[in-house]
Amino acid sequence: MFYHDDRLQYEVEVEEPNPVFAKMLQQAIGGVEGEIRVAMQYMFQAWAIPDEHAEYRAMVMDTAAEELGHIEMLATAVSKNLEGSPLSLADVSNDGEMGLATLAGMQPRQILSTGLNAMPVDSNGVPFNGSWVVASGNLAADMYANIMAESTGRLLATRLHEMTDDPGMKDMLEYLIARDTMHQNQWVELLKSLGDPEELLDVHPIPDSFPDEVENQEFNYAFLSTNAERQDDPGMPWTEGESPDGEGTFSYTTQHDIEGAPRNVDKADPQTFNEPAPQDED
Amino acid sequence: MFYHDDRLQYEVEVEEPNPVFAKMLQQAIGGVEGEIRVAMQYMFQAWAIPDEHAEYRAMVMDTAAEELGHIEMLATAVSKNLEGSPLSLADVSNDGEMGLATLAGMQPRQILSTGLNAMPVDSNGVPFNGSWVVASGNLAADMYANIMAESTGRLLATRLHEMTDDPGMKDMLEYLIARDTMHQNQWVELLKSLGDPEELLDVHPIPDSFPDEVENQEFNYAFLSTNAERQDDPGMPWTEGESPDGEGTFSYTTQHDIEGAPRNVDKADPQTFNEPAPQDED
Amino acid sequence: MFYHDDRLQYEVEVEEPNPVFAKMLQQAIGGVEGEIRVAMQYMFQAWAIPDEHAEYRAMVMDTAAEELGHIEMLATAVSKNLEGSPLSLADVSNDGEMGLATLAGMQPRQILSTGLNAMPVDSNGVPFNGSWVVASGNLAADMYANIMAESTGRLLATRLHEMTDDPGMKDMLEYLIARDTMHQNQWVELLKSLGDPEELLDVHPIPDSFPDEVENQEFNYAFLSTNAERQDDPGMPWTEGESPDGEGTFSYTTQHDIEGAPRNVDKADPQTFNEPAPQDED
Amino acid sequence: MFYHDDRLQYEVEVEEPNPVFAKMLQQAIGGVEGEIRVAMQYMFQAWAIPDEHAEYRAMVMDTAAEELGHIEMLATAVSKNLEGSPLSLADVSNDGEMGLATLAGMQPRQILSTGLNAMPVDSNGVPFNGSWVVASGNLAADMYANIMAESTGRLLATRLHEMTDDPGMKDMLEYLIARDTMHQNQWVELLKSLGDPEELLDVHPIPDSFPDEVENQEFNYAFLSTNAERQDDPGMPWTEGESPDGEGTFSYTTQHDIEGAPRNVDKADPQTFNEPAPQDED
Amino acid sequence: MFYHDDRLQYEVEVEEPNPVFAKMLQQAIGGVEGEIRVAMQYMFQAWAIPDEHAEYRAMVMDTAAEELGHIEMLATAVSKNLEGSPLSLADVSNDGEMGLATLAGMQPRQILSTGLNAMPVDSNGVPFNGSWVVASGNLAADMYANIMAESTGRLLATRLHEMTDDPGMKDMLEYLIARDTMHQNQWVELLKSLGDPEELLDVHPIPDSFPDEVENQEFNYAFLSTNAERQDDPGMPWTEGESPDGEGTFSYTTQHDIEGAPRNVDKADPQTFNEPAPQDED
Amino acid sequence: MFYHDDRLQYEVEVEEPNPVFAKMLQQAIGGVEGEIRVAMQYMFQAWAIPDEHAEYRAMVMDTAAEELGHIEMLATAVSKNLEGSPLSLADVSNDGEMGLATLAGMQPRQILSTGLNAMPVDSNGVPFNGSWVVASGNLAADMYANIMAESTGRLLATRLHEMTDDPGMKDMLEYLIARDTMHQNQWVELLKSLGDPEELLDVHPIPDSFPDEVENQEFNYAFLSTNAERQDDPGMPWTEGESPDGEGTFSYTTQHDIEGAPRNVDKADPQTFNEPAPQDED
Structure with missing residues (x-):
């Protein structure tokens, strides 16, 4: 209290x-x-x-x-x-310089x-x-x-x-x-x-109790460039070398080089009255 | 773009x-x-x-x-x-178990x-x-x-x-x-x-470009207990030893032991129609 | 009232x-x-x-x-x-099927x-x-x-x-x-x-009282594709033909084909304590 | 503190x-x-x-x-x-009755x-x-x-x-x-x-320090009916008798019976590009 | 309508x-x-x-x-x-004194x-x-x-x-x-x-239809001082005498004098990934 | 992406x-x-x-x-x-005219x-x-x-x-x-x-896939005057003639002339502690 x-x-x-x-x-x-x-x-x-x-x-x-x-x-x-x-x-108007401001x-x-x-x-x-x-x-x-x-x-x-x-x-x-x-x-x-007292970054990745092996292992230490023109690896501290959490090695890739996926979004239920989808054959 | x-x-x-x-x-x-x-x-x-x-x-x-x-x-x-x-x-009511939920x-x-x-x-x-x-x-x-x-x-x-x-x-x-x-x-x-690359905490205190000597030197590394009962120094990492920014030494004090200050808040201008202040002599 | x-x-x-x-x-x-x-x-x-x-x-x-x-x-x-x-x-727990839901x-x-x-x-x-x-x-x-x-x-x-x-x-x-x-x-x-009563779109472009000749004449009827891969003109109603306001002709271009401009953003005033800018020569 | x-x-x-x-x-x-x-x-x-x-x-x-x-x-x-x-x-689906709800x-x-x-x-x-x-x-x-x-x-x-x-x-x-x-x-x-301790309502009208005589004296104790059909005074405690602040007597009127006022709102400055006003002579 | x-x-x-x-x-x-x-x-x-x-x-x-x-x-x-x-x-800059303000x-x-x-x-x-x-x-x-x-x-x-x-x-x-x-x-x-027309405060405590005897009878008319130093009863209208709702008598106590209770907050479920709790035995 | x-x-x-x-x-x-x-x-x-x-x-x-x-x-x-x-x-105070503003x-x-x-x-x-x-x-x-x-x-x-x-x-x-x-x-x-390409308003009423005959047929093309004094039909484009969606004919009525309905709102459940309703017989 x-x-x-x-x-x-x-x-x-x-x-x-x-x-x-x-x-x-x-x-x-x-x-x-x-x-x-x-x-x-x-x-x-x-x-x-x-x-x-x-x-x-x-x-x-x-x-x-x-x-x-x-x-x-x-x-x-x-x-x-x-x-x-x-x-x-009224006062500020009479007040000369600074009043209104x-x-x-x-x-x-x-x-x-x-x-x-x-x-x-x-x-x-x-x-x-x-x-x-x-x-x-x-x-x-x-x-x-x-x-x-x-x-x-x-x-x-x-x-x-x-x-x-x-x-x-x-x-x-x-x-x-x-x-x-x-x-x-x-x-x-x-x-x-909270972790090893000598090592600030021992707590990473936060939350640390999630099992490491479950996360996707291809993308967890890969820097992803999204530049519209494919860029070479700039060799920065975040594209190569050990990661600060001590659990991975940085790598470099670009959105041009990953596979990606199609959307596959279907038509809506007619009861939503979304248009043109529900009636577009008409 | x-x-x-x-x-x-x-x-x-x-x-x-x-x-x-x-x-x-x-x-x-x-x-x-x-x-x-x-x-x-x-x-x-x-x-x-x-x-x-x-x-x-x-x-x-x-x-x-x-x-x-x-x-x-x-x-x-x-x-x-x-x-x-x-x-x-209507549909969910007919839907047996899980519909309405x-x-x-x-x-x-x-x-x-x-x-x-x-x-x-x-x-x-x-x-x-x-x-x-x-x-x-x-x-x-x-x-x-x-x-x-x-x-x-x-x-x-x-x-x-x-x-x-x-x-x-x-x-x-x-x-x-x-x-x-x-x-x-x-x-x-x-x-x-951003700082010495070997030292994560070199950037502290953020912002680091504010001159260190200007801040109040009595309170910048003092842990302040606010417990209603005066507590002894618990000897925690944040009450003694070097501070992680490397620029000070932690100490310990309590709100009971600092001087503090009175408020000195004056009555309001009558034009505010704050009450009881403007009329309380009446 | x-x-x-x-x-x-x-x-x-x-x-x-x-x-x-x-x-x-x-x-x-x-x-x-x-x-x-x-x-x-x-x-x-x-x-x-x-x-x-x-x-x-x-x-x-x-x-x-x-x-x-x-x-x-x-x-x-x-x-x-x-x-x-x-x-x-309590009531809903006793209520069998639908109460809690x-x-x-x-x-x-x-x-x-x-x-x-x-x-x-x-x-x-x-x-x-x-x-x-x-x-x-x-x-x-x-x-x-x-x-x-x-x-x-x-x-x-x-x-x-x-x-x-x-x-x-x-x-x-x-x-x-x-x-x-x-x-x-x-x-x-x-x-x-509000405009010619026979012509719904006579009010465009809204606001219509802004002088037409002042707006940039190169870009006011040009469809701009922003696809990361340069696309050909798809020949859609919004890339060719008269514009519905009756005041222009649609054309087609892409962000790859426009000149654009550099940013030219200067360093901040040191009094902002923005960093690294104010002190980065140090 | x-x-x-x-x-x-x-x-x-x-x-x-x-x-x-x-x-x-x-x-x-x-x-x-x-x-x-x-x-x-x-x-x-x-x-x-x-x-x-x-x-x-x-x-x-x-x-x-x-x-x-x-x-x-x-x-x-x-x-x-x-x-x-x-x-x-997954758990709640297996949970029988109450889980999903x-x-x-x-x-x-x-x-x-x-x-x-x-x-x-x-x-x-x-x-x-x-x-x-x-x-x-x-x-x-x-x-x-x-x-x-x-x-x-x-x-x-x-x-x-x-x-x-x-x-x-x-x-x-x-x-x-x-x-x-x-x-x-x-x-x-x-x-x-805050006021006369025997009298809760002595503080009204709040704020009490605003001079009583300045407020409009015709409308400060008049109940105003806004019913679309002119209604007779219903003789309620808020349409007749002394007001609870002890400073007035309730009366009754209707919006049909007050004079009201015209709006007199002028055309906008053309620089606002408000329409139809700025161009409606065209 | x-x-x-x-x-x-x-x-x-x-x-x-x-x-x-x-x-x-x-x-x-x-x-x-x-x-x-x-x-x-x-x-x-x-x-x-x-x-x-x-x-x-x-x-x-x-x-x-x-x-x-x-x-x-x-x-x-x-x-x-x-x-x-x-x-x-531009206009206000030319406008001399008051424009920009x-x-x-x-x-x-x-x-x-x-x-x-x-x-x-x-x-x-x-x-x-x-x-x-x-x-x-x-x-x-x-x-x-x-x-x-x-x-x-x-x-x-x-x-x-x-x-x-x-x-x-x-x-x-x-x-x-x-x-x-x-x-x-x-x-x-x-x-x-809404209550006895002679008595404004007859409606209290709001809501009045909740049975009086159910509320905690020790604390419903007790003024509670929370000053960090235990204070004596100041003898104010809200610490002694009949309460304005006519249903109780004011008394005075302090947070130092009430019993209070411990928290008893347990560790979190590991599935929340709350830390340090879920893993702190490790 | x-x-x-x-x-x-x-x-x-x-x-x-x-x-x-x-x-x-x-x-x-x-x-x-x-x-x-x-x-x-x-x-x-x-x-x-x-x-x-x-x-x-x-x-x-x-x-x-x-x-x-x-x-x-x-x-x-x-x-x-x-x-x-x-x-x-401080700077703006020294700055003469425009600083503070x-x-x-x-x-x-x-x-x-x-x-x-x-x-x-x-x-x-x-x-x-x-x-x-x-x-x-x-x-x-x-x-x-x-x-x-x-x-x-x-x-x-x-x-x-x-x-x-x-x-x-x-x-x-x-x-x-x-x-x-x-x-x-x-x-x-x-x-x-989205509709007949020659006819902008073919999409109305939006959503167009809701069956026309289900909506209330008495009020779907009737302009409703809510003036407190019953007004005659002003003969405006929205009170007579074909509606722009091509599916109706505008008519004119007033709130004085429609039947409307009583409210029929019942007393609340006593467990809500709504008042005066739950206890007003007392």
Whole structure:
């Protein structure tokens, strides 16, 4: 179960409120690279871990709860960036240079739906969507989802860092960037612990418990060129040499050289009223 | 630009059509783990790669075009599994044992919207959504997205493989599982090639071009426990020792032990009609 | 403005309630081929028609209000098909043959969210989405959207007609199919009235007010083959002869034979932290 | 910030796993009436409450964290109901009576995407959507959103309670129903505390800080009949007598009797290529 | 069934068209607080009311049809605010001060998809979504949904009223604000009529027909603190005294003081290829 | 299966990058009128065409692959319009006139999520949605969907053409407008070939294979006025004369003059906890 206190995990100060930056911050709250996504992703992953792996469950849930605190920090940052925000087109018209451009650059619903507060939507205004949550039941696959989430999340935070020159916002983002560094590392470490601890790639191919001999043995390490002109093997690391999972040797082929197959799609049942098929002899 | 021919990349045969399996196959077409997602993801990634890295662009686009062919194979498999499908509640009532259960287990729109063909939706019936496409401009982050996609994709294909005992469907899935093995390996190989080729993790923390010294140095390698009861350091690989990116040393702390910060959220502008704030002196 | 009375436009009777059919009917309510879509589409089209074309506005709005009455008929049909529906897994287990299959084939939210009534969702359970409404400001384009909507809508109604053998439901659907016949015809007639009344295709190319000479004159009537093997002109109606808009002559070419162009995509700004580009000289 | 421990708030036991019920439970997790919605709604409301009303913020956040624990209980209930679930069409065909119906009635992604665990989607399979979160900045409006959420939530829980006869599931739902009772009452109590504590309706019309005299005084307490036949005043509580907000007297009118207004919509700019308008003199 | 005439319910005049305000108005058309939502919500509620309560059905449908007329007014207001809108980046560049900011602040699809007219989307550009429609089958729950919708709707209208200084737009909004006042009052009145007419809260807990004694009697009137530090009872109206539904007495407890329960989540079936569970003995 | 080469189908040059135009171009990529929609629509249509109509399948797939090349051209155009884009609020504040307005008018995720590249979203920022793909199994219905898509697509391209004065962008759009002209014509030609080649409307009513005599014969050619005041027959082409499908004669009636039907909706099952119905005798 879950608990809270009224502290923020780290200081959130805004020297000069900027409503356009308030819009940009929404990406880190409700966007696909944002904190709601990771908080929910880590929760659902933790809930799928059985009791015998309680040490993984505890670790994943520790970070889930941490991410809830990041949503809170960013929501606070949005409210503070919206202080003194223009609320009237009349005001901005009188406002000389920057007024209309500021109102034009705001996220409309941050005024109209919340009264100058944060929402679970992204910077384009699109609501958070549960389909982004990856909790596959397979921890190795989940760890790649997590490293990806923390990589695109850190990328987002660095871009937000470039966008602002408010010292409070820069300081907050430097904290969040640091946490993304930690999280990238801890998920890699957990990934390593799933197989031979000396060998990150021991978990591949994911899922590793599917019997190797069942998959098609002709195509599992063959790079397939689809260039419209038949190309020679470029001799790249992915067309020759041992595969990184240590279980195969890369080879090279092209779509021109494989046999392929015809479609053999039959006519539809007349009850579907598909046409021309059902009646085309008429 | 793009070309096609009328061959399937690999044979798609169905011995005993099964409309419930036709529904399940939709996950591999229009689901978040499916082929439309990877086809579009690899295209948008390729289009963001500048000319000087044409060798990466070519490789990524080769596989994008291959994935289009996988959508085609799966769409064909759906049509073939829907052959002879029940179309009438009257028929299934007369059908003894399995009729109603089969109709109950079908995806309604595979009858009503397509006349027994495939759609760009998942097995729950939810349409493909462009928000799933990760093309961040940062190739290392993108490669983790790709390994994740091919890992959850292979996991999906193995679960579909368990679900069917149709030999044609098993054979098709063994081909697709093999391709996922290859793709996992080739994206890892590309990831390795982005940094020191001997060292997969040289690319971390992603993005690596953000100056290390700017991020908060107190929190970038500290595991943060959020347990409601203060816990001792469990001595796990993610709380002590060198971090896998080789740039830090893991440490351990808890939310009870960090300072945190107060919120300091002010009252709203009366023009927002937020209440009780604007009028609470009344 | 709008009015109502308490009559249904046409009788809705259900002899034998069928909860699986109640699910199927949702496609005609909240689906992309359904009645909410056309009701809203015709309203937004009407609202965009200026006063000088009041005769079109009146006609389009007449049918918008009619479609609201069709949603009402179908919502009533859903409620009546859900009468006596199984509400308990215990009951269906005791129910011998058909109980569990019926509950399995129902739409869960028709029990859980509405207490056995209709919802603005489709048969797969996906909510109605405003993005389906086409009201482009250009009446000719809108009429094609309307003919399409009434064609896929009639196709849906005929498939539902095949699915049921309840005489009340068949009768209701025969009414709705008839209205779709009428609506297809009236939108075609309106389309004809927009140009030379003797010539349906006088409105093409849509929009017709864009000056013909500005568009690229080499490619506006050329069929482009994209087959990976260069194909000869198949001599089809769309590769030779006069174009149906009467403004061009079809020709034939292939992607192998056009010049195309290089991409010329430059490296990204380092502030984006795109990689490898910004740092790849390092 | 947020904390967790590894206990469930209340016992979750399943005597006889039922995969169809696992699907139904998803409505209480990721549905519009479900626990993710209220958890996020209460968080975003709390974050918008300024410091001077810290007592409200604390209370709202107490319940937000409680709701996270309810998601956890329900996710556990889903996993337990999916134990021993059919995973293969071959197995269910051999399974005699109930096998296929069970597989037909499952949520496909609970097998294919999670390996028999819960997801942030509803019982129809539609993902949680951030647009459902109401946090308007106005606490009185928010409280109505919360009472509504707890009312539809309790309604959902009672329907789930009828659906199962598993004693463990009934016991868990009786706990959740009790919590919904409490939450309905506490939000009503908070609503009362916003105005005159003796008078629940003192907060109306919401927002109350908008000056009463500005709104149109002819139509603010007039019931408007839209029946196509002009109806007499039915003498209902909403057509006569004092209004419940204590600020007006109900009256009755009809759309036939109000003046209304013409539209006066002009032709479009030719640059829009709207037609027939831009070219209709031709 | 439904009817229309060509009048607007109330005058819609725009003195100075403002395309940025045209974007803002979309929230009142296609937003979660907007008129499409209430129109459809009241319709689906009315369709679920059985014949014996025809007086409620008539009243709810009266207002549903009224709301359709509000969409129409707002769509007209959007078209009028878009008159003379900038359509070319070249023009705005020459336009001195305000041109580019205006184009920057417009909703792109109001130009590109409609030719300067309204759409069923919100002010952020997100399409109307059918999941917002609450029609639960339980009229008391529905009335709370309606009061909430009219409260957030009135709040939205007051914020739009502050944003504009166009006298025509202010006049239209003062009409719509007045109608929201009426609708809040009429839904409260209907809610009162569902139980003891002297006692608004007689309907609680919703649904009231679920037997009181079945719900868990220990937790149904207990406020649960989730603060990470155990807090004393704050003596608030929601922790002591009679509950507003008149059926219980509030008490106070904390998550630290309740017993809770262990999870007991077992390993997954190997056929799911969940890992590490299925193979971790290896 | 599919192939690619590294050429663009037509030259994409940008003389003066414009980030606001980069946002507008997204409508042609990921919008409902855009290229992803038609590419996927034509693919799914082609995959539903049985072998005996291979000539249609080849033609539809030729254009599907062409449309993929158009996405590629537009994605390239987006990247080029984003070159030199403002990335920092500090920079734009120093930038005199146009800086802030430009940043305000950009699509946030084109900076934050992609590092200045294209995405599968529309100009409002809403992701591509698979529900837009029409592939009904009935080629005549599909052709109307295609003509509609190419009509709204050409309308979009002409509006984009007016918006820019960059010679490179105008040239690219004149190419795309030309292709839309061709595609409108080829789909009309295919539509004609489905019936009597001299008679476009021979395919109506769609689906034509449903037996004419089954549909309700009283209402299939009757225009239904829904005006609240009974109107006389206006003598329009859709109220009298032969219907364009050649199978009926238009007539005129009004909702006042048809009989209609009562609803007859019964009370709900008490297990639904619908209220007031289940308990209203109490």
